[in-house]
Amino acid sequence: MNKTTLNLVAISIFLMTITVLLGPLINLSPAVPAVATFMILGIATFDSWSFEGRGGTLFLDLIGGFSKEYRERILHHEAGHFLVAYALDVPVTGYTLSAWEAFKQKQKGFAGVTFDDVELFSQFEKGAITNQTLERYYAIWMAGIAAENLVYDNASGGVDDNSKLMGVLKSLGCSESLCNQKQRFSVLQAKTLLENNWSAYEALVDSMRERATVKECQAILIEQGMGNKELVVSNQ
Numbered sequence: 001m002n003k004t005t006l007n008l009v010a011i012s013i014f015l016m017t018i019t020v021l022l023g024p025l026i027n028l029s030p031a032v033p034a035v036a037t038f039m040i041l042g043i044a045t046f047d048s049w050s051f052e053g054r055g056g057t058l059f060l061d062l063i064g065g066f067s068k069e070y071r072e073r074i075l076h077h078e079a080g081h082f083l084v085a086y087a088l089d090v091p092v093t094g095y096t097l098s099a100w101e102a103f104k105q106k107q108k109g110f111a112g113v114t115f116d117d118v119e120l121f122s123q124f125e126k127g128a129i130t131n132q133t134l135e136r137y138y139a140i141w142m143a144g145i146a147a148e149n150l151v152y153d154n155a156s157g158g159v160d161d162n163s164k165l166m167g168v169l170k171s172l173g174c175s176e177s178l179c180n181q182k183q184r185f186s187v188l189q190a191k192t193l194l195e196n197n198w199s200a201y202e203a204l205v206d207s208m209r210e211r212a213t214v215k216e217c218q219a220i221l222i223e224q225g226m227g228n229k230e231l232v233v234s235n236q
Contacts, residue, residue, distance in 0.1 A: 074111050077157045079205045080147025081113040087193050088136045091116035138186035141165050146190035200224030
C-alpha cells in the first residue's frame with residue numbers, strides 16, 4: 001500500500017475508535033462503525049490496486065482543500081520548485097496545485113511542477129551523468145522544502161521529493177551519511193537561490209495563485225530581473 005492508502009486506513013481506524021467510544025452515548029449500534037470501517041478499508045484496498053491510490057489522494061486533497069493554509073503551503077512549495085528550476089536553466093513544462101488538477105493532467109500525487117528532464121535521462125542512459133547536472137536537480141527537488149522553511153519555518157510537504165533524491169543518491173552508491181549531507185546542501189542551495197530572488201518568488205506565488213500559464217509565470221520572473229532564459233517548453 002502507498003502512503004495515501006495507509007493514511008486512509010489510519011483515518012478509518014481512528015473513526016472506528018471514536019464511534020465505538022461514543023456510540024453508547026448516542027445509542028449507535030456497534031455494527032455501524034464496524035461496517036463503515038470495513039467499507040472504507042475495502043475501498044482503500046481497491047483504490048490502491050486498481051487506481052494506484054489516486055482516489056485516496058483526491059479524497060484527502062479534497063478534505064485538505066478546505067484549509068486556506070493547506071492550499072497556500074502547496075502554492076509556496078510548488079513556486080519554490082518553479083523558481084529554482086528556472087534559475088538553474090531547467091525548463092518547466094507545467095504545474096498543478098491540487099490533486100484534481102494533477103489527475104486531469106494524468107499525473108500522480110497532490111500537486112507538482114513538471115520539468116523537461118530529457119537531458120537528465122539522456123545522461124543516465126549513456127552512463128555519463130555529470131555531477132553538475134545531478135546537483136541542479138537535487139536543488140530543484142529540495143526547493144519546495146526550502147520554500148516552506150522560509151515562509152513557515154517548517155516543511156510539511158516534500159516527502160516524495162526527498163525520497164526521489166535519496167533514491168538517486170543511493171543508486172549512485174552514496175552512504176547514508178553522504179546522502180544526508182547532500183540533502184542538506186541541496187536544501188541550502190535552493191534556499192539561497194530563493195532568498196537571492198525573493199521579490200521574484202513572491203511575484204511568482206501571486207501569479208501561480210491566479211493559475212497563470214507557465215509562459216506568463218516566466219514573463220513575471222523576467223520582469224523581476226531573473227533574465228530571459230527562453231527555457232519554457234509548454235502548451236500552457
